[in-house]
Amino acid sequence: FAKTKTVLKDAKGAVLVEQKPEWKGISRNPALEAMEGEEKPVEERVAQACSDKETVAALEEAVKTDPFDVKPVFRTHPHRWELLTKAHNPETFGCTTCHGGQGVQTKGVRHRAFRHGEDDHDWNDPLTDEVKVMGRKYKGAFMQSKCDKCHTQQLTLSHAPLLSKGKKLFIDVGCWGCHPIEGYNDLPKRGPTLTNIASKTTRGWLQTWIAYPKGWRPATRMPNFWRGAVDANSVPHNGSEKPEEVMARQQKLRGQEVSAVVAYLWSTSEKAPLLPMLKEGGNAEKGKTTFESVGCRACHVTEKDSAARRSEGSDERDYAPNLWNIGDKANPEWIYSWIKNPKAMWPETKMPDLRLSDAEAMDITAYLVGLRSDQKYPEPKLGAGEQQKLAAQGKELIGKYGCFGCHNIKGFESAQKIGTELTEHGRKAVELLDFGDVRYFTEDPKHRQTYPNWVWEKLHVPRIFAYERVETRMPQFDFTDDEALAVLTFLKGQTGETPPPEYRTGMNEVQAAVFKGERLVFWNGCRNCHVVEKRGGKIRDLYNDENLTFAPPVLTGEGAKVQPAWLFAFLKAPSPLRPWLSVRMPTFHFSDADATDVVHFFAAASNKSFPYLTAESQPLTGNRAKEADQLFKDLQCINCHVIGQLRPGQDPGSAAPNLLLAKERLRPDWIPPWLKNPQALLEGTRMPSFWDFSDEAHPTSPSKLFNGDAKKQIDALRDYLMHLELKGAQPTKTASATPSRG
Incomplete structure (x- = not known):
C-alpha cells in the first residue's frame, strides 16, 4: 500500500523536493x-x-x-x-x-x-463527501471529480452535473487554447480567425474590442487581458501607491499594448474571399423578416438588453454574439459573404450554412448593417515608421499572452501553448502551488493553503499570485462562483490516472463514436433549435401554442424513430421535410466521420444498436392490402398528413409530415409504439391515438377491420406506410406561410 510520491525536479532532472505522506x-x-x-x-x-x-x-x-x-x-x-x-x-x-x-x-x-x-x-x-473552498462547504463536488477517471470521454453524466458543467465550460471558454490537456488538444480554436481581420472591421473598432471585450459585449467569452479595465480596487498594488495611481499606470500600459497588438494584426491581414454583392442592394425590412423566420434567432438576438442564447456550459455567456450593434463592427461586404457561406470565410466556424439565396443574403445584410449604436471608434493615425515599430512590439505581445491559442494569427502557425499542462493538475501537491504574497492564506484560518482555495482564487482573480519577480499572464474570465466551482470540480478530476480498460467507458469503437457525437451536438449548438434528450429547444420560446408546429422538431427519441442511413444522408445534405415551414435545417458540412458519430449518438441515446439491421415489414397483398387501405382512409390520416404535396387549401399550420418519406426515413419497429401511444413518445404531440391499450391484453379499436384486432390493424398500417407509393407524385410544394411570433 505504498503512497504515491510527489517529486519536484529541476530542469536537469535533479530531485529538489520529495514528499511521501505517512500511511495511516x-x-x-x-x-x-x-x-x-x-x-x-x-x-x-x-x-x-x-x-x-x-x-x-x-x-x-x-x-x-x-x-x-x-x-x-x-x-x-x-x-x-x-x-x-x-x-x-x-x-x-x-x-x-x-x-x-x-x-x-x-x-x-x-x-x-x-x-x-x-x-x-x-x-x-x-x-470526497465534502470540500471546503474559502471557508464554504460544498457537498459532493470532488466525488463528481472522480467520475472523470473512467468517464473521460463523456461530456454529460446525469449524476455528476457539476463535473458535466465544468467540462462544458472548460470547452466553452477555450481553456485548452493555452493549457495542454489530454483529450482536448485536438479541438478547433475557440475564437475566429484574425488572418483577414482588416476585411472584416475597422482599426478603431478592433482597438476598442481588444482593450476591454466585455465593455462592448458583456456576455462574451473573450477574457480581459489588461487589469484595471473598470475597477481600481481590482488592481494589485503595494502600500505606497494609491489604487488610482496604479489604475492610471495600468490604463496607460493597456493603451500602449493594445495599439501594438492591433498594429501587428493589421500589418499581417490578408484579403478575405469576399463575394460580389448584388448591385440593387437589399431590403432591410425583408431582411428582418427573413432573419426572424429562417432560424437565425436560435443562436442570435438583436435587442441590446435581451438575454442572448446562452451556452450549455454557462447561463452567463452567449452561445453566439448578440447582434444589436453588429453594424458598428462588420463591413457590409464581409457580412454578406459570411452569411452566404461561413465556412468559406473561416473553415473551423461553428456557424452553419442556411443556404440563403443572393437576394435573401442581401436583405439580411441590409438589416444587420442598420443595427448600430452611437459609439465612436476613432481611427489611429500612424506614420510608416511608427506602424512598423508597433507591429514588432505587437508580435512579441501576442506571443506573450498566447492570443494564437484561440485565434489563427499569421506568423504563429507553429507556436506552442503558453499555459501550464493540466492533464495531471488535480493531483498537484499544495507545496507545488505558488500562493505568492497573498497574506490572508497565512493569516486567516478560514483561508488555508489548499488546492481548492488556490484554484478558486486563480479562477476569480487570475493574477492574484503575481509578485515583483513572478509575472502571470492568465486573463480575467469573470467566472461566477457557480462557474468557478464547476471548473474546480473538473480540474480536480484531471489526475492522469488510467484505470484498466474494462473500467473505462469509450474503449470500443461504437462507444467512442457516441461520445464524439455528443460533443458535436454540444459544439454545434443543436439544442438551440431542438430538444435533444429532453434538454434544449430554446427557439421554441419564440412560438406560441397555436404555431408551435412551425418550430424545429423535438429530437428526443430520434435514434429510435429514424433509420441511420437516412439520418446520415440528411445530416450531410439536409432537405426540407416540411417545405412549407420558414425555419430551415442548416447545412453543417459534416465530414463522413462526424455525421457517423452523430448518428451513433442518437442511436445510443435511444438504446438502439448500430449498425442498423432493418426490421423487414411484410408486403401487403390480397385482402390484407384492401383492409389496410380502407383502414388508412377510415382513420382520415390525410386530413393532417401530406402525401406528396399540400392539398389545395390545406392549412400549413396543421400539416403533418409527408408519409411518402416514411419507407426511407422511419424505423418499422418505431411505428407500432407510436400509433399505440403517441404521447408516450412525444409529449404534447397533436397526433391522436385511435386505440385503447389501457388493458394491454385486450386493447379496443374503433374499427371492425381485421376482426377488430388492434394489434393486427397497427401492424397492417405499419406495412402500408413502409410500402406507400403515389404514382405521378410531385415534390412537396412550399406554401406561403410565415407564422406569427408569440
Missing part, C-alpha cells in the same frame, strides 16, 4: 489505542445501533418523512440502482474509487485526525 493505520494503530480505549469494529457498532430501541424508533419516524434524515449508518446509497447495481458493482469497483480515503482503514474513523485523510494536509486522496 490499517487495522491497528498505537496512537489510536492510546486514546479512549480500543474502538469496536464497524460490524459491532452497526449491530449495536440496530438493536438500540430509541435509535430504531427514531429511524422508523424519520423514514415516514425524510428517508435521509437518519443516522448515516442507516442510509442507503443515493441512486442505488443507477450507480451501484446497474453500473458500479461495489464488489468490482470498491468504495474508494469514487469516495476517496483509505480503503483498508477500518478503525479510528470516528477520530478527526484519522478519518480517511479528511483535513489531513499531507493526505493526497481524502474522503
Whole structure:
C-alpha cells in the first residue's frame, strides 16, 4: 500500500523536493489505542445501533418523512440502482474509487485526525463527501471529480452535473487554447480567425474590442487581458501607491499594448474571399423578416438588453454574439459573404450554412448593417515608421499572452501553448502551488493553503499570485462562483490516472463514436433549435401554442424513430421535410466521420444498436392490402398528413409530415409504439391515438377491420406506410406561410 510520491525536479532532472505522506493505520494503530480505549469494529457498532430501541424508533419516524434524515449508518446509497447495481458493482469497483480515503482503514474513523485523510494536509486522496473552498462547504463536488477517471470521454453524466458543467465550460471558454490537456488538444480554436481581420472591421473598432471585450459585449467569452479595465480596487498594488495611481499606470500600459497588438494584426491581414454583392442592394425590412423566420434567432438576438442564447456550459455567456450593434463592427461586404457561406470565410466556424439565396443574403445584410449604436471608434493615425515599430512590439505581445491559442494569427502557425499542462493538475501537491504574497492564506484560518482555495482564487482573480519577480499572464474570465466551482470540480478530476480498460467507458469503437457525437451536438449548438434528450429547444420560446408546429422538431427519441442511413444522408445534405415551414435545417458540412458519430449518438441515446439491421415489414397483398387501405382512409390520416404535396387549401399550420418519406426515413419497429401511444413518445404531440391499450391484453379499436384486432390493424398500417407509393407524385410544394411570433 505504498503512497504515491510527489517529486519536484529541476530542469536537469535533479530531485529538489520529495514528499511521501505517512500511511495511516490499517487495522491497528498505537496512537489510536492510546486514546479512549480500543474502538469496536464497524460490524459491532452497526449491530449495536440496530438493536438500540430509541435509535430504531427514531429511524422508523424519520423514514415516514425524510428517508435521509437518519443516522448515516442507516442510509442507503443515493441512486442505488443507477450507480451501484446497474453500473458500479461495489464488489468490482470498491468504495474508494469514487469516495476517496483509505480503503483498508477500518478503525479510528470516528477520530478527526484519522478519518480517511479528511483535513489531513499531507493526505493526497481524502474522503470526497465534502470540500471546503474559502471557508464554504460544498457537498459532493470532488466525488463528481472522480467520475472523470473512467468517464473521460463523456461530456454529460446525469449524476455528476457539476463535473458535466465544468467540462462544458472548460470547452466553452477555450481553456485548452493555452493549457495542454489530454483529450482536448485536438479541438478547433475557440475564437475566429484574425488572418483577414482588416476585411472584416475597422482599426478603431478592433482597438476598442481588444482593450476591454466585455465593455462592448458583456456576455462574451473573450477574457480581459489588461487589469484595471473598470475597477481600481481590482488592481494589485503595494502600500505606497494609491489604487488610482496604479489604475492610471495600468490604463496607460493597456493603451500602449493594445495599439501594438492591433498594429501587428493589421500589418499581417490578408484579403478575405469576399463575394460580389448584388448591385440593387437589399431590403432591410425583408431582411428582418427573413432573419426572424429562417432560424437565425436560435443562436442570435438583436435587442441590446435581451438575454442572448446562452451556452450549455454557462447561463452567463452567449452561445453566439448578440447582434444589436453588429453594424458598428462588420463591413457590409464581409457580412454578406459570411452569411452566404461561413465556412468559406473561416473553415473551423461553428456557424452553419442556411443556404440563403443572393437576394435573401442581401436583405439580411441590409438589416444587420442598420443595427448600430452611437459609439465612436476613432481611427489611429500612424506614420510608416511608427506602424512598423508597433507591429514588432505587437508580435512579441501576442506571443506573450498566447492570443494564437484561440485565434489563427499569421506568423504563429507553429507556436506552442503558453499555459501550464493540466492533464495531471488535480493531483498537484499544495507545496507545488505558488500562493505568492497573498497574506490572508497565512493569516486567516478560514483561508488555508489548499488546492481548492488556490484554484478558486486563480479562477476569480487570475493574477492574484503575481509578485515583483513572478509575472502571470492568465486573463480575467469573470467566472461566477457557480462557474468557478464547476471548473474546480473538473480540474480536480484531471489526475492522469488510467484505470484498466474494462473500467473505462469509450474503449470500443461504437462507444467512442457516441461520445464524439455528443460533443458535436454540444459544439454545434443543436439544442438551440431542438430538444435533444429532453434538454434544449430554446427557439421554441419564440412560438406560441397555436404555431408551435412551425418550430424545429423535438429530437428526443430520434435514434429510435429514424433509420441511420437516412439520418446520415440528411445530416450531410439536409432537405426540407416540411417545405412549407420558414425555419430551415442548416447545412453543417459534416465530414463522413462526424455525421457517423452523430448518428451513433442518437442511436445510443435511444438504446438502439448500430449498425442498423432493418426490421423487414411484410408486403401487403390480397385482402390484407384492401383492409389496410380502407383502414388508412377510415382513420382520415390525410386530413393532417401530406402525401406528396399540400392539398389545395390545406392549412400549413396543421400539416403533418409527408408519409411518402416514411419507407426511407422511419424505423418499422418505431411505428407500432407510436400509433399505440403517441404521447408516450412525444409529449404534447397533436397526433391522436385511435386505440385503447389501457388493458394491454385486450386493447379496443374503433374499427371492425381485421376482426377488430388492434394489434393486427397497427401492424397492417405499419406495412402500408413502409410500402406507400403515389404514382405521378410531385415534390412537396412550399406554401406561403410565415407564422406569427408569440
